[in-house]
Amino acid sequence: MDAFFLEVVPTWQPVLLAAVFGAMWGSFANVVIVRWPLGLSVVRPGSHCTACKQPIRFYDNVPIISYFLLKGKCRHCGTRFSFRYVLVEISMALLSVAVLQMTLLSNPPGFLFGLTEYFIWFAFIWALFTAGAIDLETFLLPDAITLPGIGVGLLVNIFVLKNGWIDPLTGAAGSYAVLSLLFVHGYKLLTGKNGMGEGDPKFLAMIGAFLGVRGAGFSLFAGAFQGLLIGSLLVLYRRKNPGQPDLEISDGDDATEVDSRFRKARVPFGPFLALGAIEYFFFGDYLIQQYTAAVAYLIGAV
Numbered sequence: 001m002d003a004f005f006l007e008v009v010p011t012w013q014p015v016l017l018a019a020v021f022g023a024m025w026g027s028f029a030n031v032v033i034v035r036w037p038l039g040l041s042v043v044r045p046g047s048h049c050t051a052c053k054q055p056i057r058f059y060d061n062v063p064i065i066s067y068f069l070l071k072g073k074c075r076h077c078g079t080r081f082s083f084r085y086v087l088v089e090i091s092m093a094l095l096s097v098a099v100l101q102m103t104l105l106s107n108p109p110g111f112l113f114g115l116t117e118y119f120i121w122f123a124f125i126w127a128l129f130t131a132g133a134i135d136l137e138t139f140l141l142p143d144a145i146t147l148p149g150i151g152v153g154l155l156v157n158i159f160v161l162k163n164g165w166i167d168p169l170t171g172a173a174g175s176y177a178v179l180s181l182l183f184v185h186g187y188k189l190l191t192g193k194n195g196m197g198e199g200d201p202k203f204l205a206m207i208g209a210f211l212g213v214r215g216a217g218f219s220l221f222a223g224a225f226q227g228l229l230i231g232s233l234l235v236l237y238r239r240k241n242p243g244q245p246d247l248e249i250s251d252g253d254d255a256t257e258v259d260s261r262f263r264k265a266r267v268p269f270g271p272f273l274a275l276g277a278i279e280y281f282f283f284g285d286y287l288i289q290q291y292t293a294a295v296a297y298l299i300g301a302v
């Protein structure tokens with residue numbers, strides 16, 4: 001941060017602003033996550049209780065705070081609101097502060113540049129989080145987020161962050177090519193079934209447009225590894241609790257092709273790609289360093 005800025009403004013003030021800004025965008029993420037899959041406008045009508053249809057007044061719609069003041073219930077009819085809403089708002093507030101720490105508060109070349117970096121990376125994290133959450137619920141990754149995301153990622157890397165065009169373009173195009181060839185078409189060729197969803201290549205392309213080749217590669221491997229880990233735990237859990245369908249990790253749209261009795265419960269891949277990308281943004285260099293050191297150690301031991 002500019003020395004001038006540091007002298008004038010105590011750090012807690014930008015941190016508080018970033019938390020409030022993050023919580024507000026978390027609140028908007030909730031609206032998008034609920035309404036997008038239903039094909040509803042994310043702007044109109046304003047927030048209302050889904051049970052009694054009463055509009056929620058602005059003073060009852062303050063992110064995080066209102067939930068606790070109203071004890072998680074509608075003021076009019078007392079219906080419980082899911083804790084998920086406040087969890088999304090708290091997560092976005094924390095992520096926003098973490099992005100601020102990585103940008104404006106970590107000695108950027110200038111105040112304006114640091115602030116610009118903050119908005120760019122917060123928008124990226126918001127898009128990852130929102131699209132990942134929608135995929136978790138619906139097995140769909142909205143083009144409305146991924147396609148503009150690819151364009152914005154390329155443009156800011158080339159014209160704002162001055163990272164050149166080769167790395168982000170290779171990251172985006174390579175991601176799309178690898179995922180759609182290997183997973184979408186390759187899987188279909190081998191098994192005759194749809195494997196991964198058509199949305200995953202576009203989602204990883206967005207990640208590549210922002211994070212370049214290294215970031216996209218990390219997100220793919222970290223995402224696949226963690227997805228398999230969680231998926232395996234779920235399979236073990238279901239084995240111990242029979243009567244539940246088996247689990248497989250895929251993101252296909254083959255639900256209609258298979259009799260529902262034989263349909264396997266599925267885990268979407270998008271949330272894990274989003275998780276991998278968020279991990280890379282905050283800890284990528286450290287994790288890659290640790291991983292490389294561990295591999296070098298193992299090779300040395302053999």
Ligand SMILES: [Zn+2]
Nearest residue numbers: 049052074077
């Ligand atoms: Zn109500």
